[in-house]
Amino acid sequence: DETQIRTFADPQRRILQRGGIDAFIMAVPKSLGSLSYIHIWHDNTGEGESASWFLKYIIVRDLQTTEKFHFICQKWFAVEKGDGAIDYVLPVAGEYQKQELSYVLSKQAYHSVSDDHLWFSIFSRPPSNKFTRVQRCTCCFVLLLTSMFLNILYYDQSNDADTNTNTRSLALGPLYISPEQIGIGIIVEVLTIVPSLLLVQFFRRLQSRRAHQMSPLREAMYKIKQEPTPSETTIKSSDEKKSFRLLFPWWCLFIAYGLSFIVAAISIFFIIVRGIEFGDLKTQKWLASLLSGFFSSIFLIQPIKIIILTLLFAVFIRHKNEDEQAAEFIDDDNIELNDDEEYLHSIQTESSFTYRSQTRANRLDKVDIARARDRRVKEIQMWSIIREAFTFFVFLSLLYTITYTNVNDNAFYQVNHLQKFFLNTRQITNDYTKISRISEYWNWLENSFVENIRAQEWYNGQPPSNLSGYINDRSNRLIGWATMRQLRIKPDSCKIEKPVQYLFAHCYDDYSFFNEEKQSFQPGWRNNQTSSSFNSVINRAFTYQTSDELNSSIYVGKHETYNSGGYAYEFRGRLSDLQSNLSELYQLEWIDSQTRAVLIQFSLYNPNSQFFISCNLLVEFLSSGWIEPQSRFDPISFQTFTSLFQLICSIFYMLFIISMMIEGIQSFMKMKFTYFRNLWSLIDLGIIICSWTNVGIYIWKCQESNRIGDLFQKTNGYVYISLQTAAYVNDLFIYLFGFCCFFGTIKFVHLFRFNHRSMYFIKTLQHAGRSLIAFVFMVSIIYAAFLALFYLLFISKVEQCSSILQTTQMLFEMTLLKFDVHDLCEAASLLGPICFSLFIFIVVFICVSMFITIIRESFAFVRNEAKLKPNEDQRILSFMISKLKQWLGLSKSSELERDEDMRSRYIDPIESFPDKINKLLDVLNQFHGEQQSNQPGEKVKLSVDDTFH
Numbered sequence: 001d002e003t004q005i006r007t008f009a010d011p012q013r014r015i016l017q018r019g020g021i022d023a024f025i026m027a028v029p030k031s032l033g034s035l036s037y038i039h040i041w042h043d044n045t046g047e048g049e050s051a052s053w054f055l056k057y058i059i060v061r062d063l064q065t066t067e068k069f070h071f072i073c074q075k076w077f078a079v080e081k082g083d084g085a086i087d088y089v090l091p092v093a094g095e096y097q098k099q100e101l102s103y104v105l106s107k108q109a110y111h112s113v114s115d116d117h118l119w120f121s122i123f124s125r126p127p128s129n130k131f132t133r134v135q136r137c138t139c140c141f142v143l144l145l146t147s148m149f150l151n152i153l154y155y156d157q158s159n160d161a162d163t164n165t166n167t168r169s170l171a172l173g174p175l176y177i178s179p180e181q182i183g184i185g186i187i188v189e190v191l192t193i194v195p196s197l198l199l200v201q202f203f204r205r206l207q208s209r210r211a212h213q214m215s216p217l218r219e220a221m222y223k224i225k226q227e228p229t230p231s232e233t234t235i236k237s238s239d240e241k242k243s244f245r246l247l248f249p250w251w252c253l254f255i256a257y258g259l260s261f262i263v264a265a266i267s268i269f270f271i272i273v274r275g276i277e278f279g280d281l282k283t284q285k286w287l288a289s290l291l292s293g294f295f296s297s298i299f300l301i302q303p304i305k306i307i308i309l310t311l312l313f314a315v316f317i318r319h320k321n322e323d324e325q326a327a328e329f330i331d332d333d334n335i336e337l338n339d340d341e342e343y344l345h346s347i348q349t350e351s352s353f354t355y356r357s358q359t360r361a362n363r364l365d366k367v368d369i370a371r372a373r374d375r376r377v378k379e380i381q382m383w384s385i386i387r388e389a390f391t392f393f394v395f396l397s398l399l400y401t402i403t404y405t406n407v408n409d410n411a412f413y414q415v416n417h418l419q420k421f422f423l424n425t426r427q428i429t430n431d432y433t434k435i436s437r438i439s440e441y442w443n444w445l446e447n448s449f450v451e452n453i454r455a456q457e458w459y460n461g462q463p464p465s466n467l468s469g470y471i472n473d474r475s476n477r478l479i480g481w482a483t484m485r486q487l488r489i490k491p492d493s494c495k496i497e498k499p500v501q502y503l504f505a506h507c508y509d510d511y512s513f514f515n516e517e518k519q520s521f522q523p524g525w526r527n528n529q530t531s532s533s534f535n536s537v538i539n540r541a542f543t544y545q546t547s548d549e550l551n552s553s554i555y556v557g558k559h560e561t562y563n564s565g566g567y568a569y570e571f572r573g574r575l576s577d578l579q580s581n582l583s584e585l586y587q588l589e590w591i592d593s594q595t596r597a598v599l600i601q602f603s604l605y606n607p608n609s610q611f612f613i614s615c616n617l618l619v620e621f622l623s624s625g626w627i628e629p630q631s632r633f634d635p636i637s638f639q640t641f642t643s644l645f646q647l648i649c650s651i652f653y654m655l656f657i658i659s660m661m662i663e664g665i666q667s668f669m670k671m672k673f674t675y676f677r678n679l680w681s682l683i684d685l686g687i688i689i690c691s692w693t694n695v696g697i698y699i700w701k702c703q704e705s706n707r708i709g710d711l712f713q714k715t716n717g718y719v720y721i722s723l724q725t726a727a728y729v730n731d732l733f734i735y736l737f738g739f740c741c742f743f744g745t746i747k748f749v750h751l752f753r754f755n756h757r758s759m760y761f762i763k764t765l766q767h768a769g770r771s772l773i774a775f776v777f778m779v780s781i782i783y784a785a786f787l788a789l790f791y792l793l794f795i796s797k798v799e800q801c802s803s804i805l806q807t808t809q810m811l812f813e814m815t816l817l818k819f820d821v822h823d824l825c826e827a828a829s830l831l832g833p834i835c836f837s838l839f840i841f842i843v844v845f846i847c848v849s850m851f852i853t854i855i856r857e858s859f860a861f862v863r864n865e866a867k868l869k870p871n872e873d874q875r876i877l878s879f880m881i882s883k884l885k886q887w888l889g890l891s892k893s894s895e896l897e898r899d900e901d902m903r904s905r906y907i908d909p910i911e912s913f914p915d916k917i918n919k920l921l922d923v924l925n926q927f928h929g930e931q932q933s934n935q936p937g938e939k940v941k942l943s944v945d946d947t948f949h
Contacts, residue, residue: 002039003028013709016053019114021126025063026778034070034092035060037338037526041087042077044364044372048379051372052078056107072097074106079373080380086369095863105314112306118200118646119298135256143196143269147293150188153288156274181285185293187243189301194261202256209250237261239867274303360835378879385876387425389751391656396744398653402738405646408637410609418604418613423631424448430616435629441598442586449617450578453571453602469717475606476613479712480720481603482571485552487562488594510623511560511596518544518565524588538584553724557620558630562597571602577863589624595621603723612636614723634727638705640698657691660684679766680750686743694736701729754877758863775854779847785842786811786839793835797827815843 006026008015015022038058044051055073062068071090098104114124116132122136147314264605278286282439298640364372419425423432430448452472455464456774462909494509503841509515516538520543521527524533533917547553547564555562571578613635620628640646664684675681705725712719752758765772785809800810800823813819814836824832 003032017441019110020123031064031535034067034835037091038071038088039087041363044086044369046624048383051376052076052081053086054078054321057093057103061425070098072103074103077798078376079369081377084369084373088361093436097262104311108313109306109310112310114308116309117302118196119302119665122651130206130208131200131204138257139196139200139261140197142263143192143297144294145271146192146195147185147188147262147297148271148290149267149292151184151190151289152271152274154184154188155278155282155289160729178288181288182292182296185289185291186296186300188289189293189297193301193305195327199256199260202252204257205247206253207247207250207255211443212741235876238412254340255360271359272327308477315706345915369744378876379883381876382880382883385880395653395656396748397654398649399740399744401649402646402653403741405649406637406640406737407734408609408611408635410611411635411637413612414606414609414613415633416691418476418615418633419631421471422449422452422615422617428525432629435619436627438591438627439622441627441629442582446579446582449600450575453478454578470891471604475608476604477607477717479603479605479717480715481548483552483568484571484718485550485566485568485599485601486591487511487566487597487599489515489596490517491594506593508593508623511562513563516563517594520544525592527593535581537572537581538588540586541567541590542588551602551720551722555616555618555724557597557618558628559622560597562599597621601722601724603721605717610639611633612638612723612726614727616724624946634723634730636723636730638701638708640701654691656696657688661688664688674918679762680698680747683743683747687747689741690736692739694733694740697729697736701726701733704729735944754874756866756874758860760866763862763866764855764859766853767862771854771858772851775847775851777844782813782842782847786835786843790836794824794827798823803912811839814839815848817844827944894896 008022010023012476024826034523038060040055040058042053044273056075057073058071059069068091073088073090075088076089077085079086111126113119113120114455115126115129115268117124118136118140122140125131125136172678177809185807275283275286309417358493424430424444425433427448430444432444432448435444454468454472455474464474469475470479472793489507489508489511492506493515494507496504496507523538524540525542543566550565550568552564552566554564567590569590571582572770596620598621600615603612604615604617605611606613611635618630618632620630622628664675664681667681671678676685701704708723709724710723711719749762753762787804790801790810791804791807799806801807810819821832821836828834
């Protein structure tokens with residue numbers, strides 16, 4: 001037999017809410033016996049996701065026989081999920097289904113998060129649980145005070161807490177967070193987990209004050225059945241059949257609160273007594289450990305505890321028949337209120353006039369479900385697009401915020417100032433960029449450079465007081481001293497041809513690592529070991545030193561790459577001493593025909609802009625006799641996370657990257673290797689790789705910052721510090737951020753796929769991909785041929801063809817018709833115009849025309865395909881526009897929505913007649929009750945039969 005259709009409803013409160021557990025009492029004419037199945041559905045009412053319903057399980061208990069029937073569902077009743085069904089027939093679950101690992105694990109995991117997480121359960125506590133919110137708050141308060149007490153005990157016994165300052169600590173306002181303090185906080189939370197568990201279990205195992213009283217509901221059931229009421233001993237014996245569970249009497253509640261008060265009072269006493277003796281630094285460390293322990297308890301310790309308990313329950317205790325969470329609803333049939341309970345709303349008794357009409361089942365047919373599914377899918381896609389746009393906008397905002405907070409606007413002005421200050425480009429005699437002879441280089445050193453690295457007198461003749469260590473601009477401080485390093489080649493590093501050997505005594509090749517001179521000499525590059533009267537500074541200038549001695553790195557010049565060792569001179573001492581030493585080096589021919597490079601390196605610090613500047617002034621002496629002066633100034637900012645806002649932005653940015661990684665892994669598992677054929681997948685992959693690489697670069701940068709900071713602090717800035725590695729790391733850091741911004745901005749185009757013009761652009765590139773690859777391969781061969789032609793023909797005649805890289809740049813300029821052919825015509829009056837005309841004809845006229853043709857044909861194909869097959873994104877865009885107009889009140893609902901709305905609202909008048917009679921009887925009942933209360937007298941009893949008769 002089947003029961004009638006029952007509609008779950010409660011006019012006083014909302015039921016069937018997210019994460020809710022609802023209990024209902026239903027009456028039937030006779031006992032149903034053993035249940036076989038349950039048929040359940042809903043009418044898909046509600047807006048958006050409110051129409052969807054996920055059912056875990058149903059437990060039906062016969063109040064007469066106390067027999068339970070489990071119906072496991074674990075499905076969505078939603079038109080947009082799974083098979084789209086909102087109507088299911090659930091068979092009764094057997095013992096095997098109730099003990100299945102997936103079912104037990106999911107059920108226990110949800111129950112553990114909502115009830116066993118000590119902090120979250122304050123808000124998500126199941127309503128029927130006897131472990132109240134006040135008791136949970138008490139346990140949390142005791143746990144927090146105990147953690148504070150143990151933390152203060154550690155720092156009270158720590159001897160170096162007041163003096164030890166960790167350079168790796170992160171400053172957040174008055175707090176300094178370091179790995180040591182975070183570790184202390186986590187260890188303290190691990191130590192306090194056992195006492196907190198004991199206190200929680202003490203509260204959980206307290207019996208109710210009415211634990212063994214007869215339930216009025218059960219007593220009424222025995223009276224209906226006309227059976228004798230069982231004694232209290234019978235109830236106790238039935239309870240003993242259940243599994244044994246240690247419980248404490250109800251009066252132990254006072255002991256639990258008293259114990260909590262004692263622990264809290266002791267902790268507060270020692271916190272106050274010992275805390276007032278702490279200094280500022282120790283107090284900051286204690287607070288940092290306390291905060292780290294608090295957050296680790298919420299997000300680390302408690303989740304780990306939940307995972308362990310869930311796995312233990314699912315693996316070892318899943319054979320348990322009783323569902324403890326459901327038993328709190330079903331087995332506790334005492335309808336009287338406890339001392340700590342109250343009714344959610346007043347109980348309204350029904351009179352005999354109340355008439356219950358038969359429940360009408362509003363069930364949707366297949367056509368209605370299909371229409372609802374299509375509409376719901378569009379809504380989901382619409383909100384997915386809105387979330388995607390909003391999320392990406394936030395992600396891009398975070399990316400640009402982090403990038404531009406790591407870039408200082410004063411960097412260009414700092415470099416521009418130093419270039420004009422040291423290179424003297426506005427002077428005629430000492431212009432560094434126009435040096436072409438060795439004598440000019442010495443003149444620039446003696447009369448310009450050494451004067452600029454020392455602060456001179458003021459314009460009024462006053463001495464530069466309080467400017468020790470500053471250069472002559474009085475804004476930048478020299479860190480340590482400047483070094484001038486020379487790299488030489490061995491004599492006779494090349495062979496002279498026999499016909500001209502009698503004309504030349506020596507041959508000096510270009511620089512390389514293999515012909516570098518590494519021998520030490522006496523002043524004047526003499527090999528004899530005779531003593532000289534030169535000072536130690538001059539002697540060291542002719543002594544070869546390794547990279548470890550010089551604290552230098554390999555340097556890349558315009559023509560060659562130079563080793564990290566060499567012959568070095570240090571600009572140390574007074575200005576007069578420096579000028580005298582340079583004069584001696586000039587007389588001793590420190591720079592001669594074997595010299596191939598002279599590199600001046602020094603480091604500056606500007607306290608105003610907080611820039612460290614790595615300065616490199618390189619002069620290359622080529623074997624041809626040409627002198628190539630070069631300069632490089634790299635501003636470096638080690639100031640990261642200078643505010644809490646930057647730290648929060650960085651944390652949220654990395655959370656976005658982790659989320660992007662998870663989505664990428666899920667997409668790769670579905671698409672396999674076709675994932676790498678999607679352009680947007682490659683862009684996401686580029687953002688992820690650049691971001692995680694930048695995390696490693698940031699750690700490297702922090703190590704360099706700590707090294708430089710330690711040296712600067714120990715020596716007060718009077719030591720040579722090479723910033724070459726730091727500049728390289730800083731450049732990588734900025735470059736990777738630049739690529740992240742590039743990929744992120746390109747991905748912004750993906751959001752405009754709903755616009756048909758933007759869609760044409762993307763589809764055209766996808767369709768023309770293979771043709772463009774073949775075209776690029778063909779053009780590359782043509783470019784390589786012209787590259788060899790121009791390079792070999794004009795290598796010694798045209799500056800733009802002096803190297804492979806410059807020749808390649810020249811060819812691209814010719815492709816854009818931005819090249820002046822006058823130089824080619826002067827170099828070769830016949831071959832120049834011929835080669836130029838041939839390149840223009842083949843590359844510009846033919847290749848560019850082919851490129852335009854490929855794009856045009858692909859665009860025509862995509863446009864025709866779009867006309868034949870409408871894009872789904874366009875339908876979503878139309879749906880979004882219509883919904884927006886509806887929200888703004890600019891248009892009415894569509895015909896389909898109006899039909900569905902009318903269908904759901906239409907009720908046959910004949911079917912609604914009993915409900916109207918029911919309302920009339922309720923009004924008469926209320927009126928009759930008021931008359932009886934105002935005028936006591938003879939009572940008149942009305943019945944439904946009398947009314948209808």
